[in-house]
Amino acid sequence: MQNILGGGKFYIPPIVKNLLIINALFFLGSLALEEFDIDVGKFLSLYYFESSFFRPYQYITHMFMHGNFQHILFNMFGLWMFGSAVEQTLGSKKFIIYFFITGIGAALLHTLILHYRISSVQEAFLAFQNTPSPEYFKIFMQDNFSQYFEIISRDDYFKSLFSEYAKYPDNPQLAQGAINFIDSIIGQIMDIPTVGASGAIFGIVLAFGMLFPNAKMFFIFVPFPIKAKYFVIIYGIIELYEGVMNQPGDNVAHFAHLGGMLFGFLLLKYWKTKN
Numbered sequence: 001m002q003n004i005l006g007g008g009k010f011y012i013p014p015i016v017k018n019l020l021i022i023n024a025l026f027f028l029g030s031l032a033l034e035e036f037d038i039d040v041g042k043f044l045s046l047y048y049f050e051s052s053f054f055r056p057y058q059y060i061t062h063m064f065m066h067g068n069f070q071h072i073l074f075n076m077f078g079l080w081m082f083g084s085a086v087e088q089t090l091g092s093k094k095f096i097i098y099f100f101i102t103g104i105g106a107a108l109l110h111t112l113i114l115h116y117r118i119s120s121v122q123e124a125f126l127a128f129q130n131t132p133s134p135e136y137f138k139i140f141m142q143d144n145f146s147q148y149f150e151i152i153s154r155d156d157y158f159k160s161l162f163s164e165y166a167k168y169p170d171n172p173q174l175a176q177g178a179i180n181f182i183d184s185i186i187g188q189i190m191d192i193p194t195v196g197a198s199g200a201i202f203g204i205v206l207a208f209g210m211l212f213p214n215a216k217m218f219f220i221f222v223p224f225p226i227k228a229k230y231f232v233i234i235y236g237i238i239e240l241y242e243g244v245m246n247q248p249g250d251n252v253a254h255f256a257h258l259g260g261m262l263f264g265f266l267l268l269k270y271w272k273t274k275n
Helices: 014-034 058-064 069-090 092-130 134-144 156-167 172-190 198-211 228-245 254-273
Strands: none
Touching: 014 058, 014 069, 014 092, 058 092, 069 092, 069 198, 092 134, 092 172, 092 198, 092 254, 134 156, 134 172, 156 172, 198 228, 198 254, 228 254
């Protein structure tokens, strides 16, 4: 790696250095403001565009917000590890453009996938409102909120509502209660924030794999080196699998990661055609 980085293995180029500092300041600042009961995440995190918390500038600010220390540590390590070589190859001006394009592109793809999923739930919700029933209520919850159903099923209000609705299936008030409950869950999903520079980091990882395809990478739990191009392909396949499966309890925006890689690939190809 020393020949790639030029200034020595611990050299940090200017844009990467400034991004590391800015992310650290945002993280420490958000922690400090929490002591005064100020949640800056409600202003700077990215929300779904139908959420009351959504603001357009969040497509940029969410990249500097992180959920916890482990989250920011992982992202900043990736930024330093791969970004240093990529910035020195592309140049600082192109690197900062690349960072924001991949980060915003990641958020756009995440929003598109989220919109598709929420729209599908809303269509099914309209069908439920036309023919509500206790059986349909439970099936609807399992099919449309599978990722959160384990948590929902432990909610006392849901258990009470479903129990009463099962006893009195013709009660219009209980049917309306089921409709209101579903509507509230949809609203809560819209209000789930997205934070982190992961989309841009995955774009940088993709750039590293394209710029240094045969660079050998060593991992603690892998007994042999892996070429960067294969690492990127494997990582992309894993993210696609996890995103499609959408497993219960998984709060990672996998399609945002893929969006960063996609927009990074397109941008690098565009720059290549323009020499």
